[in-house]
Amino acid sequence: MAFNFYMPDIGEGVVEGEIVTWKVKEGDHVKLDQPLVEVMTDKATVELPSPRAGKIVKIHFQDGQICPVGQILVVIEEDAGAGKAAPAAAAHGPAAGPATPAGNGHGPRPAPTAAATAAAPRPLPPAPTATPSAGGAAIQVVDITASRQRVLATPATRRLARQLGIEIGRVPPTGPHGRVTTQDVRGYQSNGSSLPAQAPAGGPPRPVATPIAIARGGEEERIPLRGIRKRIAESMARSKQTAAHFTYVEEIDMTELVAVRERAKGRAAERGVKLNYLPFIVKAAVSGLKKWPQLNASLDETTQEIVRKKYYHIGIAAQAPAGLTVTVVRDADRRSIFDLSKEIDRLAEAVRGNTATRDELTGSTFTITSLGKLGGLHATPIINFPEVAILGVHKIEERPAVRHGQIVIRQLMNLSISVDHRLADGWDGAMFVQDIKALLEDPTTMFMEMV
Numbered sequence: 273m274a275f276n277f278y279m280p281d282i283g284e285g286v287v288e289g290e291i292v293t294w295k296v297k298e299g300d301h302v303k304l305d306q307p308l309v310e311v312m313t314d315k316a317t318v319e320l321p322s323p324r325a326g327k328i329v330k331i332h333f334q335d336g337q338i339c340p341v342g343q344i345l346v347v348i349e350e351d352a353g354a355g356k357a358a359p360a361a362a363a364h365g366p367a368a369g370p371a372t373p374a375g376n377g378h379g380p381r382p383a384p385t386a387a388a389t390a391a392a393p394r395p396l397p398p399a400p401t402a403t404p405s406a407g408g409a410a411i412q413v414v415d416i417t418a419s420r421q422r423v424l425a426t427p428a429t430r431r432l433a434r435q436l437g438i439e440i441g442r443v444p445p446t447g448p449h450g451r452v453t454t455q456d457v458r459g460y461q462s463n464g465s466s467l468p469a470q471a472p473a474g475g476p477p478r479p480v481a482t483p484i485a486i487a488r489g490g491e492e493e494r495i496p497l498r499g500i501r502k503r504i505a506e507s508m509a510r511s512k513q514t515a516a517h518f519t520y521v522e523e524i525d526m527t528e529l530v531a532v533r534e535r536a537k538g539r540a541a542e543r544g545v546k547l548n549y550l551p552f553i554v555k556a557a558v559s560g561l562k563k564w565p566q567l568n569a570s571l572d573e574t575t576q577e578i579v580r581k582k583y584y585h586i587g588i589a590a591q592a593p594a595g596l597t598v599t600v601v602r603d604a605d606r607r608s609i610f611d612l613s614k615e616i617d618r619l620a621e622a623v624r625g626n627t628a629t630r631d632e633l634t635g636s637t638f639t640i641t642s643l644g645k646l647g648g649l650h651a652t653p654i655i656n657f658p659e660v661a662i663l664g665v666h667k668i669e670e671r672p673a674v675r676h677g678q679i680v681i682r683q684l685m686n687l688s689i690s691v692d693h694r695l696a697d698g699w700d701g702a703m704f705v706q707d708i709k710a711l712l713e714d715p716t717t718m719f720m721e722m723v
Contacts, residue, residue, distance in 0.1 A: 275324050275348045279311075279339045287426055287451065288340045289313045291333050292499055300328045308346065311339070312499060326350040336498045340448075425452040433457050434573075500594040511657035515692040519652040520701045525713050526668050527683040532715045536609075543610055550588070550642060551612035553665055556711040556718055558584045558605045561638055564704045566696045568637050570658040578695055587636030587656055588616055591643070592623045598656055599623060600636045640665060653690050660695050661704075664688035 279289060289311035296302055296309075305321040330347040333339040423441050425433075432454055433440040440452055443460045447453040497505065529552060540547035561568040561584060569580045584605040587598040599619035604612060622628040639656040642665035653664040666686040673682040687708065691701040711718040 273350055274329060275326065275350050276344045277308075277323055277346045277348060279341050279343050279345045280320070281341045287424060288338050290498060290502070291335050291337050291339060292317060293335055294331060295319075296328050298328050298331055302326065302328060302348070312503070320345075322348065324348045324350050336496050423452060424450055429454050429457060436461050500597075504595050507657065508654050511655050515655045515657060516694050517652070517655060517690050518693050518698060518701070519688055519690045520698065520705060521650055521686055521688045522702075522705045522709055524685045524687055524709050525673065525682050526685045529712055529715050530668065530683045540610060540613065545610050545613045546617060547610070547613050549668070550616055550640070550665070551609045552712065552715070552718065553640060553642075553663075553708070554586050554588075554601065554604050554612050554616075555609060556708045557586065557638065557640060557663060559711060559718070560704045560707040562605075563707055564696075564700055566700055567661045567691065567704055569660050569695060570637075571660075571692075571695055581637045583637065585635050585637045587639035587659075588619065589639055589641035589653075589656065589662075590620060590623075594626075597623050597628075597633065598636060598639055599628065599632055600634065602635070639663070643667075649686055651688050653688060655690055655692055659692075661689055661691045661701065663705075663708075664690070 281287075290313075292310040292312050294309050295307045302308065302322045302325065304323075304325045307319050308322045309320050311318055311320060327349040328346060329349045332344050332346060339345055424445065424447075425440055429452055430440055433443070433452075436457065438457055438460060440457070443452050443456050445452045446456050526549070529549065533547060533549065533552070537547050565580045565582075566578075568584065569578055571577075572579050584603065586601045586604040588601060589596060589598045591597075599616075599622070601607070601612065601615050601619065607615065619628065619632055622632060636656065636659065638659055639662045641653050641662060645667050647664075647666035649666055651664045651666070653662045655662050664687065666688065668683050668685040670681050671684045672679050673684060674680075675682070687705055689701050689705050691698075
């Protein structure tokens with residue numbers, strides 16, 4: 273018999289997923305729990321396993337398309353005898369998301385009306401758990417029978433509501449299965465029902481940009497904006513629209529640290545470590561963050577609280593085959609220089625091999641971005657939202673410098689820091705960089721700071 277596999281709700285607040293790549297094609301025979309498709313959401317990229325053994329009859333959403341939660345993703349013709357012991361529908365009421373299936377989360381069910389969904393509690397699954405697949409990627413397994421109340425709306429709709437000063441929970445939904453749409457939010461505002469006393473977090477409402485169409489000119493190539501590139505675009509745009517950026521630049525004399533690294537390279541090689549300058553910069557940054565905790569923080573927009581974090585998970589932004597990626601070195605304050613070097617290299621290799629887990633790509637509290645020898649002299653890096661600051665590391669090169677009235681050749685490097693002016697002042701950013709400068713220019717003091 274034909275079995276409809278519905279797009280499951282694979283994380284809190286997730287209402288749709290982008291199809292990254294299918295592992296199967298129509299006509300293929302699949303086994304139970306065989307990987308079917310990679311789906312990217314706002315939270316993570318997950319691999320969905322087959323809930324049945326059988327033949328792939330119909331794939332409803334192709335690579336690059338967006339599949340809403342609760343829509344039929346694929347139809348599987350079950351093997352003989354399969355599916356006879358399917359559990360009965362759960363008695364939790366309407367499931368989260370449009371037409372979310374009953375029971376095991378994959379069978380069809382009637383869709384609730386918008387009014388009924390608005391009035392009834394909307395279920396929400398618990399956080400997904402990850403299990404390793406054969407290829408090393410994480411498969412998130414979700415129980416979609418658990419529930420608690422929430423508002424069904426896309427991230428874009430929620431952002432629009434914040435910009436217009438509207439409490440999204442007050443907006444009557446008209447979308448499929450009780451979803452609040454952007455039209456609902458605009459209609460609510462035009463009817464005079466917006467909440468002027470509630471300005472969106474981070475400042476006054478901003479005008480909503482109208483999408484721009486690019487007319488065809490001469491010869492050109494059009495590449496769909498999807499996958500990692502789309503997520504990068506969305507993240508960077510949100511950061512610039514939300515955080516009030518300012519940038520501060522300082523010159524660092526790395527001559528002494530260059531000499532220290534040269535002396536330490538042999539001992540590092542004995543331990544299988546390829547030592548570069550980034551671990552030293554991480555150590556100096558952590559020391560500075562302990563003195564200036566407002567830079568190791570985030571703004572909780574829901575409670576209007578500044579959250580100063582007393583743990584130091586340092587994001588390392590680097591170019592990867594799929595695009596700009598931030599890996600996370602957890603508990604950097606507890607690691608030695610050699611340990612930091614090994615961890616940074618391990619994470620970089622995981623990204624290149626496409627085996628990095630969600631835990632290795634999320635949860636940073638402060639980010640460092642570096643292009644190594646291509647780092648240039650100066651940049652204005654974009655904050656890795658919702659963090660408060662990002663440190664840009666530029667190339668080290670021999671340049672003339674004045675020391676004790678004499679022009680000498682020194683190994684010089686610039687550091688650029690972008691800071692969210694809502695949560696930290698220019699003084700904070702400048703003093704933070706000055707502390708880093710002092711440690712890098714005199715590495716002996718850095719070792720004294722270590723714990």
